Amino acid sequence: MATKRITSRNQAGDDILNLFKKDNEVGGGIDTSRRVRVGIIGTGWIAAAHIASYLKMPDVDIVAGADLIEGKADAFFKRHGVEGVHTYTSHKEMLEKERLDCVSVCTYNRTHAECAIDALDAGVHVLLEKPMCVTLDEAIQILRAEKRSGKVLSIGFQPRFDPNMRKIKEIVQSGELGEVYYIQTGGGRRRGIPVPFGTSFIEEQTAGIGAVGDIGCYSLDMVLNAVGYPKPLTVTGFRGAFFGNKPEYYRKHPEYAQKFGVDDFAAAFVRLEGGIILDFRIAWAMNMDTPGDTLIFGTKAGLRIPSTECWNGTVGGPMKAYMQFGGLETCMELPVIDSEGIDLFDLKIRSFLDAAKDGGKAPVPASEILYNQAIIDGIVRSSDLGREVEIVIPEL
Numbered sequence: 193m194a195t196k197r198i199t200s201r202n203q204a205g206d207d208i209l210n211l212f213k214k215d216n217e218v219g220g221g222i223d224t225s226r227r228v229r230v231g232i233i234g235t236g237w238i239a240a241a242h243i244a245s246y247l248k249m250p251d252v253d254i255v256a257g258a259d260l261i262e263g264k265a266d267a268f269f270k271r272h273g274v275e276g277v278h279t280y281t282s283h284k285e286m287l288e289k290e291r292l293d294c295v296s297v298c299t300y301n302r303t304h305a306e307c308a309i310d311a312l313d314a315g316v317h318v319l320l321e322k323p324m325c326v327t328l329d330e331a332i333q334i335l336r337a338e339k340r341s342g343k344v345l346s347i348g349f350q351p352r353f354d355p356n357m358r359k360i361k362e363i364v365q366s367g368e369l370g371e372v373y374y375i376q377t378g379g380g381r382r383r384g385i386p387v388p389f390g391t392s393f394i395e396e397q398t399a400g401i402g403a404v405g406d407i408g409c410y411s412l413d414m415v416l417n418a419v420g421y422p423k424p425l426t427v428t429g430f431r432g433a434f435f436g437n438k439p440e441y442y443r444k445h446p447e448y449a450q451k452f453g454v455d456d457f458a459a460a461f462v463r464l465e466g467g468i469i470l471d472f473r474i475a476w477a478m479n480m481d482t483p484g485d486t487l488i489f490g491t492k493a494g495l496r497i498p499s500t501e502c503w504n505g506t507v508g509g510p511m512k513a514y515m516q517f518g519g520l521e522t523c524m525e526l527p528v529i530d531s532e533g534i535d536l537f538d539l540k541i542r543s544f545l546d547a548a549k550d551g552g553k554a555p556v557p558a559s560e561i562l563y564n565q566a567i568i569d570g571i572v573r574s575s576d577l578g579r580e581v582e583i584v585i586p587e588l
């Protein structure tokens with residue numbers, strides 16, 4: 193069977209969506225004569241979603257895995273019914289000893305950069321979980337490794353494959369909003385600090401950044417991707433901890449408050465190249481139902497995206513477009529596009545594998561997410577300094 197070839201970055205997602213729709217089952221139209229040898233670095237919570245998708249792919253052999261914690265990788269593969277996998281407690285050793293085509297980097301944020309760089313330097317294609325890393329400096333080092341390796345590096349933003357998310361970009365890119373000059377975005381939960389599997393999201397030495405990186409990166413990606421990822425110029429940012437550091441927040445584990453070393457709230461005002469102003473806020477916990485809908489103001493029309501859990505790949509309800517029509521101020525509701533039968537994780541994995549096999553562009557290029565990371569880094573620096581900061585991105 194001929195392999196589906198990805199022709200361009202924008203085409204990639206559509207091709208993948210259509211491929212799955214057309215064949216109505218994962219794996220249709222895939223060249224199984226060319227197999228992909230996959231390794232997984234970090235076998236915690238999100239690695240389960242990666243392996244579940246890899247197991248659906250008819251051209252994948254899962255051959256190795258690494259986790260710092262002795263025995264964790266073995267237990268992980270056993271739980272998922274995968275036999276004969278070589279396991280390691282060092283990702284470096286795994287990369288040295290195994291002949292791998294692709295790895296998923298599913299470690300906590302603090303080790304994203306070293307694992308991704310080591311894998312790229314070992315000549316392996318990398319699917320790196322979001323957020324790309326912790327600091328802008330790390331992001332630059334990752335991009336330099338990508339450049340010298342010539343390998344595919346894709347960042348794990350599965351909501352990119354949701355048809356409603358794609359519609360947002362299509363609308364903005366069609367010019368129907370006119371010139372976009374202001375965006376408000378963000379999101380949050382009333383009580384939603386992610387500690388169901390321990391404290392790796394809330395400790396400084398493992399997560400490095402809190403809500404701003406964990407879910408903030410998704411809200412930023414939704415809107416920055418829609419407007420073509422303009423370069424961020426300046427940031428006035430704030431981040432703080434108001435819930436996660438209080439023992440009473442945790443019913444079962446009051447001791448987690450002592451471990452909390454990141455942010456559970458952040459807000460920022462960002463100037464983007466091309467004159468767009470971005471107003472952003474994000475919360476893991478708050479005494480409010482939402483920090484607001486996402487709003488995109490254009491000179492011809494405005495788009496309201498109901499407060500969305502975009503980290504789960506969804507829009508919060510029908511979007512609305514506001515414009516002048518027949519000389520009257522009017523508003524149009526856009527139906528939510530049915531995404532039943534689309535597994536965003538399968539699409540994320542499949543599009544990465546196809547890019548790796550066919551030498552295509554990364555479905556979610558690190559060169560775009562660099563600007564996402566630069567904003568997060570700017571928020572952290574601005575908050576520490578208590579003033580606006582410039583974003584300077586060095587030559588790669």
Ligand SMILES: NC(=O)c1ccc[n+]([C@@H]2O[C@H](COP(=O)([O-])OP(=O)(O)OC[C@H]3O[C@@H](n4cnc5c(N)ncnc54)[C@H](O)[C@@H]3O)[C@@H](O)[C@H]2O)c1
Binds near residue numbers: 235281301322
């Ligand atoms: N895309 C998504 O929907 C999604 C959802 C949840 C988490 N994530 C991201 O996935 C990443 C991991 O999250 P998680 O919830 O699985 O964390 P986790 O703490 O459950 O698992 C991380 C694992 O990585 C291991 N590890 C860390 N450094 C390592 C190294 N150098 N070599 C080998 N193993 C190493 C840890 O021992 C741990 O077992 C985070 O960056 C998070 O933001 C993405």
